[in-house]
Amino acid sequence: MYALILAGGKASRLGMGEKALVRFLNRPLLSYVIESVTSAGLEPFVIVTSQTPYTSNYCRIQGIPLILTDGAGYVEDIWQAVLDLSITGPFLTICADLPGITPEQINSVLDLYKESGYPACSVWTPYAVDLPTETIFRIKDTNHDIPGKPVGLNILRADLIEEVQDELKILIEDPFLSLNINTREELVLAEKIFSSGCKRLNQQPIIL
Structure with a gap:
């Protein structure tokens, strides 16, 4: 499976x-994600886009495959990459600023996704949440509610590119997954x- 790193x-x-x-x-933030997705197989x-020329150069020097997209937007860049790579089945997307992700977590998500029969999947964490109430989830087959933020x-x-894809929602209770780096303060904290x-x-992922 392809892993498209934004x-x-x-x-x-x-x-x-x-x-x-x-x-x-x-180490560059990107190197952590590359290491985890490759270790997960x-x-x-x-x-990359025209806004990230140094990242493009880094990938070329390190021998990391890259796709140059138009930079039209998050979704648009993903679909452009999908078309350029002629992907026809499932593929994974992941942000480049997620140093806390591990190969074991990726493989757990893949296993649950393959077993579920859902066309899509999203991963969440309950930590560092300050989001509206619509991000409160009911854990499947229980009466327990839990907050979540997207990882x-x-x-x-890819074959359902024109459709709204029903998704399996997985929650992983690992504080390291809440460490997206968007500000200098978040970098220092992480x-x-x-x-x-x-x-x-080392907890099992929870299906929401």
């Missing part, structure tokens, strides 16, 4: 140049958490 945005809120190349514990392609990892089917020796939660 790395074509301006990252104006962060203000540190191209986000995918921002140093996180002395997926084939990575980094989606930035999804699965879609580095502190990663450097603290805090143990990862």
Whole structure:
């Protein structure tokens, strides 16, 4: 399966140049995601635009496959990459600023997705949530409600490109997955958490 890694945005809120190349514990953010998706057995392609020339150069130097899109928007760039790669089945999308993702988590998501029969899948975490009430979920087959925020990892089917795809929603209770890097403050906080020796939660994903 292809893993399309989104790395074509301006990252104006962060203000540190191209986000995918921002140093996180002395490594580019993008390198963490590349390492995890390849270790999970997926084939990575980094989606870049004219706004991210240094990320494009980094990928070429490192031998990382990339797709140059028009930068028309998040969804538009994904579909352009899908068409350029002639993808016809399921594919995974993931943000380049998710250093906390692990190969084990990706494989767990893939297994649940394949078993579910749903055409699409989204991944959520209950941590660091400050979102409207519509992001409160009822855990399947229970009376327990739980908040959730999107992680930035999804699965879609290319052959249903023109349709609204019903999605399996998976929640992973791992605080490291809440660490999307959008501001300098979030970068500092994430580095502190990663450097603290805090143990990862080894909990099974929850179907919402």
